[in-house]
Amino acid sequence: MSLMGHIKYWADKLAVETEPGLTSAQLMLYNPDLKPVEKQRRIWGAWNYVGFWIADSVNIGTWMISSSMIAGGLSWWQAWLCVWIGYSISAVFIVISGRIGAIYHLSFPALSRASFGVWGSSWPIFNRAAMSCVWYGVVAYIGGQCVYVMIRSIWTSWDAAKMPGSFGTSATNIPEYVSFIIFWLVSLPALWFPVHKLRHLFTAKALIAPVGATAFLIWTLVRAKGAGPIIKQPSSLHGTDLAWEIVKGVMSSIGNFATLIANASDFTRFARKPAHAAWPQLVIIPTSFAITSLYGILVSSSSAVIYGEYVWNPVLLLGKFIDDGGSADRFGVFMIAFALAFAQLGTNISANSVSTGTSLAALVPRYIDIRRGSYICAIVGLAMCPYNFIGSSSKFTTYLSAYSVFLSSITGVIVADYYFVRKGFLCVNDLYNARKTGPYYYTYGVNWRAYTAYICGILINVVGFAGAVGAIVPQGAMYVFQVNFFTGFGVSVGIYIALCKLFPVPETSKFPKGGLPPPELLSGKKQTTLPFKADSWYLGHLIYFILTGSLCFRRSIGCNDEGLLKEYSLALDELRAGQDCLINDLPEDVKSRYVPVILRLLEMDPNKRLAVEELSQEPYST
Numbered sequence: 001m002s003l004m005g006h007i008k009y010w011a012d013k014l015a016v017e018t019e020p021g022l023t024s025a026q027l028m029l030y031n032p033d034l035k036p037v038e039k040q041r042r043i044w045g046a047w048n049y050v051g052f053w054i055a056d057s058v059n060i061g062t063w064m065i066s067s068s069m070i071a072g073g074l075s076w077w078q079a080w081l082c083v084w085i086g087y088s089i090s091a092v093f094i095v096i097s098g099r100i101g102a103i104y105h106l107s108f109p110a111l112s113r114a115s116f117g118v119w120g121s122s123w124p125i126f127n128r129a130a131m132s133c134v135w136y137g138v139v140a141y142i143g144g145q146c147v148y149v150m151i152r153s154i155w156t157s158w159d160a161a162k163m164p165g166s167f168g169t170s171a172t173n174i175p176e177y178v179s180f181i182i183f184w185l186v187s188l189p190a191l192w193f194p195v196h197k198l199r200h201l202f203t204a205k206a207l208i209a210p211v212g213a214t215a216f217l218i219w220t221l222v223r224a225k226g227a228g229p230i231i232k233q234p235s236s237l238h239g240t241d242l243a244w245e246i247v248k249g250v251m252s253s254i255g256n257f258a259t260l261i262a263n264a265s266d267f268t269r270f271a272r273k274p275a276h277a278a279w280p281q282l283v284i285i286p287t288s289f290a291i292t293s294l295y296g297i298l299v300s301s302s303s304a305v306i307y308g309e310y311v312w313n314p315v316l317l318l319g320k321f322i323d324d325g326g327s328a329d330r331f332g333v334f335m336i337a338f339a340l341a342f343a344q345l346g347t348n349i350s351a352n353s354v355s356t357g358t359s360l361a362a363l364v365p366r367y368i369d370i371r372r373g374s375y376i377c378a379i380v381g382l383a384m385c386p387y388n389f390i391g392s393s394s395k396f397t398t399y400l401s402a403y404s405v406f407l408s409s410i411t412g413v414i415v416a417d418y419y420f421v422r423k424g425f426l427c428v429n430d431l432y433n434a435r436k437t438g439p440y441y442y443t444y445g446v447n448w449r450a451y452t453a454y455i456c457g458i459l460i461n462v463v464g465f466a467g468a469v470g471a472i473v474p475q476g477a478m479y480v481f482q483v484n485f486f487t488g489f490g491v492s493v494g495i496y497i498a499l500c501k502l503f504p505v506p507e508t509s510k511f512p513k514g515g516l517p518p519p520e521l522l523s524g525k526k527q528t529t530l531p532f533k534a535d536s537w538y539l540g541h542l543i544y545f546i547l548t549g550s551l552c553f554r555r556s557i558g559c560n561d562e563g564l565l566k567e568y569s570l571a572l573d574e575l576r577a578g579q580d581c582l583i584n585d586l587p588e589d590v591k592s593r594y595v596p597v598i599l600r601l602l603e604m605d606p607n608k609r610l611a612v613e614e615l616s617q618e619p620y621s622t
Contacts, residue, residue, distance in 0.1 A: 029118060030432045031365035033358065037105040037269045044270040046280045048199050052267070052350065053281065055202040057288035058209035059347040060142045060314060060340055065256055066293035067300035067312040069249040073236040076297050082246055083293040084286060086253025091285035093254075093261045095278050097411060100418050101265025102274040104426060108263040108355075109362030112410075113431045115417035115496075116454075118438070119445030122363060124410045124454070128262055129359035129377075131407060135259060136352035137381030138389050140187065143344030144180025145315040149337040151179060153322055153330040172387040184382055187345055191353055191374040195270070198349060205346035212339020216314065217295045219321075219332065224302035233301060247482050253289070254485050255404040262407045263355045314340070353377050404485040405465055409457025412492030413450045420493075421500045439506045449499040457492030 044052075069079035100111055108128070112121040152158045152175075160173040172180075190201065221227055237245050268277040296314065303311035303320075311317040318333050325333075357373030368376070418424065430438045434445060442448070464481020467473035480487055 029113075029365065029434060031361060031369060033361045033370045034107060034110050034365060034432075036428060042105065042270055042272050044199065044267070044276065045272050046276045048202075049267075049271075049277060049280045050284045051206045052199070052202045053284045054288045055205035055209065055343075055346050056350050057285075057292045058205070058213055059139070059292075059343045060146070061139060061347065062256065062289055062292045063213075063296035063299075063314050064142075064312060065252050066296035067310075067314070068252070069245075070297055070300045070304075071310045071312040072245050072248070073241075074245055074249060075233060075235040076231065076301055078235055078242075078246060079249060079297050080290065080294055082249030083253055083297075084290050086250040087257070087286040087289040087293075089250075090254050090257035090261065090289075091282050093411070094257065094264050094285060095282050096415060096419075097261050098264030098268035098277050098281065099274065100414075101267075101269040102271045102277040103424070104428060105269040105271075106265060106428070106431070107269055107358045107362075108265045109359055110431050111265055111418075111426075112414060113440050114422070114426055115414050115447060116450045117442045117445045117447040118431070118434050118440050120442070120447050120451065124413075125359045125362050127406055127410065128259065129356045129363070129373075132259055132263075132352045132356040132359070133377050133380040134384055134386070134389075136348055136356065136377050137384050137386030139344055139348040139352060140184050140378075140381055141180050141386040142315070143187075143341050143348070144183040145176060145313075146337045146341035146344060147183045148176050148179035149315055149318045149322070150334050150341065151175075152319065153334040153337065156322065156330075171385075176387075180387075181382075183341065183344070184378065187348065188375070188378060190345060190349055191357075191378060192371060195266075195354055195370060198354075202346055202350065205343060208339050209343035209346070212336045212343075213292065213295050215332070215339075216318075216336045217299055219336075220299045220302040220306070220317070224305040227298065233304070244479075244482060251404070251483060251485060253293075258404045258407040258485065259355060260351055262411045263358070266355060266358050267350075349374075352381075405458060405461045405488055408485045408488035409454045409492040412457055412489040413453050413496050415489075416453070416493040416496040417450070417500075417505075420497050421505060442506070447505070449496060449503060449505070452499060453492040453496035456495050457488040460487050460491050 066079055066083055069082060070076065074082070101107065104111070109121065109125045112124050115121075116124055148158070157163075158175055160175045163173075163175055193201075235242060271277040299314055299317065300310055300312055303309070303317050307320065311320065315337070318337055321329055321333050353374040354370065356377035357368075357370035360368045360373030360376055361370050418426070427439055430440050434441065440447075461481050461484040463473050463477040464479075464484065467478050468481060
């Protein structure tokens, strides 16, 4: 066999299994992990999201963020106030961003094609994947520190201060790095499972991790002789310094959610109903993260009472407990460290490996699926020396701020495009097609409006970011950088909307003022050849907007009558049940405005009508 023959053989061998009959362009845009989630895989209910966020909240990263606020000079209640504000804002952004995935059951990479273009989406997807790889390494290294404490609680000789040899950097040492490798290796089997089956892992984490964290809190408070001394500790800051430290604390909490806000659709797409991914997340995110952060605040404050200095990293505090205690103390340290290590494992999968896997599957769909992408994420996370990011609380919060700078403007463009420009309308099948006349092809596959807004969202923060890493910059730029998520998000939203007003994007320019697409978009005819009925999905989603009266659609048609909207919902329920006679009972103004759309649904051939009912049954039930 020739060299080219060998290359072709291995290229075909390594290719991801996909549907037959796809064109070369479609093979660059589609694989099974990128298509809308089928009904049988939409198995995440409200309690699954509650368990998911409880599990995700109990991790050392969240703990360290709140602890770093105490180390920065805030009192316990000031730090906790920052946490509540920051995570409440994050929850709102999660619901706004995740709503798109909950409606269309599409992942972040597929949805980003609507705003950035079928080819232009590659950079935002790569950007998000790169950030997640870095964060995967950081979380894994912190998990490795838990393993280090577990080993040291059994063999006290496993001590970086006592073992000979040097790792060549002050940021880590041989015992901690070996522990990191152990955690990294143990994590690999968990990356094998498909996303929709991971809810059991998150349920287990939601049970194990809080028990360990609570035991740690009680133990530290007992050693500090109660919470009294902690509560009485005042803030060491005053005036302007105090105000900006509070702002920094709020933004650190939001920065912790930067990647989750961007890729919320990667998990909300598995929701049985859109409502399951709305109110549960809005309530449980600030509550669960505030409780975990309170643990971190109290434990960090306790360390100052016990040792006379703030220990912002809980793993280092566990190490001090080993030095002070006997065999019973070491057993307690082992169990707590195990619970925290398990928490790190779950967090790394939910927040990082799945995100990277989904992104890489979109970048190279022919050869990478979510599973392969997750393993690539693990390899990159190992190679990028994560210990350099967590040497001190200032380094850690600076990294979180940088994280927000790049992702907030991406999120801003996507949110502006979906809610304000397209008002919720997406042609799903065109997200997987690179035809030049497609609505998401724009200019050579790139939406220049989106990139202009994205770059402006970064530029407003770039000077302040330079100052955060050591450069001398004007103080005003530093103040802007302190609120970098809001400035990046707000600037990208505003500029994108303005550009789309001046230079309308192709698809929305076809919509009449009444808010309904033209008849050719409602005909039910396939616009492209795809392995799923995306045109039916789009039509079903359009009917959903009409009959439930979502916020964006209400604005576009001027409808705020709750009674009328309930009639639309009832009409849809009856249509699904086959009782078409209800149409005659609708008010005349309803008939004249919306019945043509409903009738087009009824005129579709039986197979396509069944597809609409099957694909969109769950999204209707909000």
